Amino acid sequence: MAGTQAQELLVINPLLYSAEEKYIWIDESIDERRNAQCLFDYLLKRKIYVNGFVSKSKLLTGLKMYNKKILGSCMLNKKQLIFSDTYFRPYCSEKEFGIQNARIINPDLDKREIVIWGAGITGDKVYQILAENGYTVKFFIDSAITKRNTFKFGLPVYQPEYLEDFEEDIVVIEAMENWKLLDDSIKERKWKRFHFNFEALLEGIVCDVNGEKKSLFSLASFWMFNHFVDKKVYIYGNGAIEKEFAEYLGLMDYDFCGFLIDCDEEEANRCKYIEEILYEEGYYIWIYDKYKAEKLNELGLKWLEQWECNGYLWDVTSDRKQGLDINLGFTLVTESGYPGIVVYGRDRQADYKIAVIGGSTADGTVYSFKSWPQLLYEELCEDLKKDEITIYNCGVSGYTSGQELIKLVRDVLLLNPNMIIVYDGGNELNIDIEHPFAFSYAQKIYEFANEHMVKDSNAIFTDKVCEGVASKGNRFDGWLFNIRNMHAIAKEHNIRFFSFCQPILSCKEGKTEKEKNMLLSMQSGQADFQEKEYFRRCFMERKDIPNYIFNFTNIFDNVDDVFMDSCHVKNEEGNRIVAGKIKEVIYETVLKDIGYDISGV
Numbered sequence: 001m002a003g004t005q006a007q008e009l010l011v012i013n014p015l016l017y018s019a020e021e022k023y024i025w026i027d028e029s030i031d032e033r034r035n036a037q038c039l040f041d042y043l044l045k046r047k048i049y050v051n052g053f054v055s056k057s058k059l060l061t062g063l064k065m066y067n068k069k070i071l072g073s074c075m076l077n078k079k080q081l082i083f084s085d086t087y088f089r090p091y092c093s094e095k096e097f098g099i100q101n102a103r104i105i106n107p108d109l110d111k112r113e114i115v116i117w118g119a120g121i122t123g124d125k126v127y128q129i130l131a132e133n134g135y136t137v138k139f140f141i142d143s144a145i146t147k148r149n150t151f152k153f154g155l156p157v158y159q160p161e162y163l164e165d166f167e168e169d170i171v172v173i174e175a176m177e178n179w180k181l182l183d184d185s186i187k188e189r190k191w192k193r194f195h196f197n198f199e200a201l202l203e204g205i206v207c208d209v210n211g212e213k214k215s216l217f218s219l220a221s222f223w224m225f226n227h228f229v230d231k232k233v234y235i236y237g238n239g240a241i242e243k244e245f246a247e248y249l250g251l252m253d254y255d256f257c258g259f260l261i262d263c264d265e266e267e268a269n270r271c272k273y274i275e276e277i278l279y280e281e282g283y284y285i286w287i288y289d290k291y292k293a294e295k296l297n298e299l300g301l302k303w304l305e306q307w308e309c310n311g312y313l314w315d316v317t318s319d320r321k322q323g324l325d326i327n328l329g330f331t332l333v334t335e336s337g338y339p340g341i342v343v344y345g346r347d348r349q350a351d352y353k354i355a356v357i358g359g360s361t362a363d364g365t366v367y368s369f370k371s372w373p374q375l376l377y378e379e380l381c382e383d384l385k386k387d388e389i390t391i392y393n394c395g396v397s398g399y400t401s402g403q404e405l406i407k408l409v410r411d412v413l414l415l416n417p418n419m420i421i422v423y424d425g426g427n428e429l430n431i432d433i434e435h436p437f438a439f440s441y442a443q444k445i446y447e448f449a450n451e452h453m454v455k456d457s458n459a460i461f462t463d464k465v466c467e468g469v470a471s472k473g474n475r476f477d478g479w480l481f482n483i484r485n486m487h488a489i490a491k492e493h494n495i496r497f498f499s500f501c502q503p504i505l506s507c508k509e510g511k512t513e514k515e516k517n518m519l520l521s522m523q524s525g526q527a528d529f530q531e532k533e534y535f536r537r538c539f540m541e542r543k544d545i546p547n548y549i550f551n552f553t554n555i556f557d558n559v560d561d562v563f564m565d566s567c568h569v570k571n572e573e574g575n576r577i578v579a580g581k582i583k584e585v586i587y588e589t590v591l592k593d594i595g596y597d598i599s600g601v
Contacts, residue, residue, distance in 0.1 A: 006174055006183045006193035009126065010087055010103040010200070016048050018081070023054040025084040025099050026070060033065075034524035038201035039085045039102055040066055041219045045205050049251055054082050063513065065520040066222055067229065067252050087129055088201050105133055109171065109194060117141040117182060118175035119150075119157045126175040126196050127153055138170075166191070207244040216245060217311060223521045223565055226514065227308060228254045231284035236260040236296070236307070238271060241288045260285065262295070275299070284308075290316040303368045304564065305571075313397070314366045327410060328403050329442030332365060332396050339411065344377040345390030352594050354586075355392040355417040357404045357486075358424045361502055361568060361578075362395025369572040371395070372423075375579040380590065388594070392417065400427045401482035402437045408486050418593055419496035421582065422486060425553075426504050426567040428479045429530055435467040436478050443467070476538045480549075487548055496593070498586055499549040501539070503556045504567045506530040510558035522566065530566065555581050 016022060024043075026036035036053060043050055052068040054076060055061055061072040076082070083102040114135060116123045119142035127137055131153075140157040147157045163170075168190045174182050179195040186193070204218040217225075233249060235242045238259040249256040258270040260277060267273065274295060277283060285307035287293060296307050297317040303309075309316050321333035331340035336347075342364040345351060356362055356373040364371040370378075373393040381387050392415055394407060401424055412420065432438055446465045471478060483499045490497035505515060506527050519527040536553040539545060555577065556562045562577075564570035569578070 004187065006172075006179070006187075006195040007106055007108060008200075009106055009109065009129075009173055009194040009196040011106050012043075012046065012048070013083070013100060013102055013104050015081055015100055016043065016083065016102060021051045021080040022049070023052050023071065023076070023080060023082050024050055024102075025082050026053040026055045026057075026060065026065065028055075028057045028059060030525045030528055033520070035085055035088055036065070037219060037524050038088060039083065040068070041205070042085075042201045043102070044219075044248060044251055045203075047247065047251065051080075060520075063520060064517040066219065067225070067254060067521075085201065087125075088198070105129070105135075106194060108192075109135070110192075111135055112192075113138050113166075113170040114173065115139060115141055115163070115170050116173050116175050117160075118179075119144070119147050119152055120176065122177065122197055123152070123175040125198070126173055129196075130173075141172075205248070207241050214241060216241065216248070219521075219523075221311065221523075223518045224308075224311065225252075225254075226518050226521070226564075227284055227304065228286075229514070229517075230282075231255065232257045232280070232282055234258060234260050234277065234283055234285045236274060236285050236287040236292050237289055238268070239288075245286065245288070257283070277301075286310070293317045313360075315368045318365060318368065320365045324445065325442075327406055328396075328399070329439045329445065330396075330398070332363075334365070338392070338415070340394060340396050340407065341411065341415075342393040343390065344374050344393065345381075345387065347390045348388075351388050351390040352419075352590065353390045353392065353415065353417040354419045354421060354590075355394055355412045355415055357408060357412065357420065357422045358395040358502075359399045359404075359427045360395070360397035361426065362393065362423045363397045364393040364395065366397050367568075370575060372575040372578040372582070375572070375576055376583060379579060379583055383587075384594075384596075395423070398427065398441075399424075400431050400436065400439070401425075401479050401486075402431070403439055405482045405486055408489060413489070413493060417495055419498070419586065419590070420486070420490050421586070422483065422497075422499040423502055423552075423578075423582070425479060425501040425535055428475050428535075429533055431475070431478070432467075433473070433475060433478065434470045436471060438467040475533055476535050476542075479535065480545075483549060484546065487546065496586075496589055497548055498582075500552045500582060500585075501535055501549065502567065503553050504530060504534055505563045506566065507534050507536040507553055508556055508563070509554070512561050514561050515563060518563070518565070527566070550585055552578075552581065 024036045024039050026033055040050060050068065053065055053070040054073055055070050056073045060070045063070050082099045084099050085102045087103055114130065114137050116126050116137055119140040123140060130137055137155060139155050140152050141160055141163060142157050143160055148159055150157045171192045174193065174195040176182065177197050177199060179197055183193060183195060205216045206213045207216045233254050233256050235246055238261060242259060246256055258272060260274045261271050263273055278299060285296065287307065288310045290309050290312065293309050293316045301307055303315040314320050322330050323333045325331040334342055336343040360366050362371060362373060364374055371393065373391050377389060377391040380389050394412055404422060404424060443465065450463065450465055487497045505519060539551040539553065562569055562574045569575055
């Protein structure tokens with residue numbers, strides 16, 4: 001084995017290569033769902049076709065995950081194979097269903113002197129796997145000084161130099177995340193080597209493009225693929241990545257109909273010219289090369305209705321620009337003259353001015369359809385029969401309430417608004433609870449700067465970037481703290497203030513089957529975490545909610561298929577609902593402020 005790379009300790013069960021129908025076991029617990037997702041991803045990367053999932057849960061039966069149907073266990077016969085991966089997470093004891101292990105111990109592993117290199121949690125897992133299958137481990141190896149002269153499972157843990165006298169008579173199992181680094185250092189020895197790490201089922205799908213590995217997509221964001229459902233799927237372009245992606249579409253049972261090419265390219269098998277698509281209906285186009293989006297835009301095709309571009313969360317034809325921000329990490333670069341602000345209206349001194357603060361669900365530059373602040377502006381102008389309204393849309397995709405608070409103090413107050421509207425809540429699920437003002441992008445910038453800046457000889461720098469005093473509150477209390485502070489600042493400046501807690505899909509009541517499928521296709525645990533940690537329950541339980549905060553977590557209950565993902569609406573109609581609901585709350589105040597007679601309102 002000298003000079004070669006270590007073999008995998010666990011290899012694919014040969015039954016997975018059989019012609020029988022193959023299913024993956026799934027159940028309601030987070031661990032079992034995550035296991036099923038990881039296993040599907042693992043097999044997909046290896047081009048192994050899976051027919052679907054199987055469950056004993058009545059709640060899951062009939063739904064889809066990753067576009068694959070979940071069947072009830074009673075629907076299968078003995079010829080159909082069910083797989084799980086007990087070596088990834090120990091679960092699934094329903095042996096009466098004949099569940100097979102998707103991975104088995106490498107047949108090349110014999111029962112010679114087995115040594116586990118790595119005495120951490122990965123080494124623990126390897127020991128358990130081997131012990132359960134009748135293999136004997138002699139001892140552990142670990143370079144950490146703290147593990148010298150210690151024991152694991154009754155076996156001694158030695159330092160690497162202990163192996164100097166061993167030649168061909170041992171089998172070394174590299175049990176660690178960075179096993180490749182270790183393997184390179186010992187590959188010239190005559191030991192038989194195997195490797196194991198937990199990342200085997202978690203690595204994202206990559207495509208080899210001229211020797212370079214490029215990320216294709218991650219099943220963690222698979223819910224974005226719901227746009228392909230029930231559509232004829234085309235791929236614009238036919239290079240290496242596009243062809244690889246087409247293979248995956250086939251493995252996932254999407255209706256892939258071929259490649260689209262430009263007129264100056266030679267037509268080939270399964271290709272048609274892009275202009276021909278205009279004569280079809282019910283199609284959806286995926287592109288990898290964002291520059292091809294300009295052509296689709298020229299043809300009048302609409303983003304997210306007829307096409308999308310390799311995971312971009314905004315319309316790449318909209319020329320949306322972001323820049324670094326000295327306080328907030330990043331901001332929008334707009335033509336309004338104000339940083340991170342889109343203006344609707346003439347922005348005259350005498351106008352009634354409303355400033356909207358929020359994240360991507362308020363951002364006016366993310367989607368090709370109108371944002372709810374723009375729709376609110378149009379509705380107010382129409383109702384009042386004049387255009388003496390200006391709305392400053394200060395929503396920036398990704399902003400949390402902490403960033404919004406800073407933006408209010410730094411930017412919004414200088415606009416002298418008559419009213420401030422905050423629409424947020426969803427991004428609080430992404431913060432570090434202990435350090436909610438350590439904005440992730442700004443943190444990366446400062447960490448990079450700290451590593452590369454020339455230290456001032458007159459100052460003392462540590463290597464740690466300060467994140468502030470640790471907070472001991474929960475997500476809701478942190479959000480409420482920031483909203484209260486925004487209200488206090490607005491009140492001090494005689495500015496009207498309204499806060500609206502936005503809806504998210506996980507907490508929606510009356511979910512459609514399509515929305516349930518979307519949640520199942522989110523990284524398992526993410527949807528459960530959102531439902532558990534979000535604020536809908538808090539509004540029912542808490543008695544300390546100020547009257548300027550409005551619970552909008554329920555406004556999409558029983559509205560069919562309104563979400564495109566975990567929190568964003570799929571079209572303008574969804575934003576129109578938001579604008580209408582907000583107008584109902586603020587309308588009387590606006591009329592009163594601009595001097596309208598509201599006695600008949």
